[in-house]
Amino acid sequence: MSEGASPGQEVPLYEGLLTTRAIRRYTDEPVPDEVLRDILFAATRAPSGSNRQPFRFIVLTDGPVAREAKRLLGEGARGFWAAKRKADGYDEGSGADVDSPKARMARTMQHYVDTYESVPVLILACFVHYRHTNYTDGASVYPACQNLLLAARALGYGGVMTGWQFAADAELRALLHIPEEVDLMATITIGRPQGRHGPVRRxxxxxxxxxxxxxxxxxxxxxxxxxxxxxxxxxxxx
Ligand SMILES: Cc1cc2nc3c(=O)[nH]c(=O)nc-3n(C[C@H](O)[C@H](O)[C@H](O)COP(=O)(O)O)c2cc1C
Incomplete structure (x- = not known):
């Protein structure tokens, strides 16, 4: 257990499951290497088909490559969100009321994409192919992504998974030297939350x-x- 994780203060497992929400606002605090290690260790303990462990994680913090990856994804994210905001009518109906859940969600999303370049940690979840593409491929990566988010929650951090890697797939592959047999499956950002976690509403x-x-x-x-x-x-x- 890392020093940053405050031993003895972890969230009980079941409580953590019920309070791990999508966190899109972060403080500027960097995530210490020991915390990243603990989070990624938990992610990589996830199950996968036949225990093949085809998941890989590219963890980007603050170097020049990380900055460029965040810039690429930030541009893509802003494009995605602008289209979704319009298509899903976030500014119509109750969204016109600034205090409505819809308007609050739109503000959070806008802030998230506008400040994407300053997210403390950007993680790309990858899948290494070992056979022809199969509809269950994701089933050997996404449990690890959820483990990652739960571990972040347990250690006082928060994050959100998105599919925004699609907006910059070719550029990210070139930047990060990602081999052809590898697919980018998810984009996860992590940081110290501004505000509180749970409860999860479903x-x-x-x-x-x-x-x-x-x-x-x-x-x-x-x-x-x-x-x-x-x-x-x-x-x-x-
Ligand atoms: C497959 C998947 C795709 C997602 N894509 C996005 C996304 O593109 N952008 C985003 O901000 N959140 C994305 N999310 C996060 C969801 O919006 C979030 O988990 C959901 O709204 C529940 O939020 P809550 O846990 O805060 O209640 C995605 C989550 C999953 C599991």
């Missing part, structure tokens, strides 16, 4: 868990007291 348990028939929740599928909910997907225009 749909009520009976909407998501079924028993003997599709759509029929078993009697035990009830949310614990205090559970907070939200509808799925992007905001609607209302």
């Amino acid at each position: 749909r009520p348990l009976p909407e998501l868990v079924y028993g003997e028939q599709w759509g029929q929740a078993p009697a035990w599928a009830v949310d614990p007291p205090g559970a907070e909910h939200t509808a799925a997907g992007p905001p609607t225009a209302s």
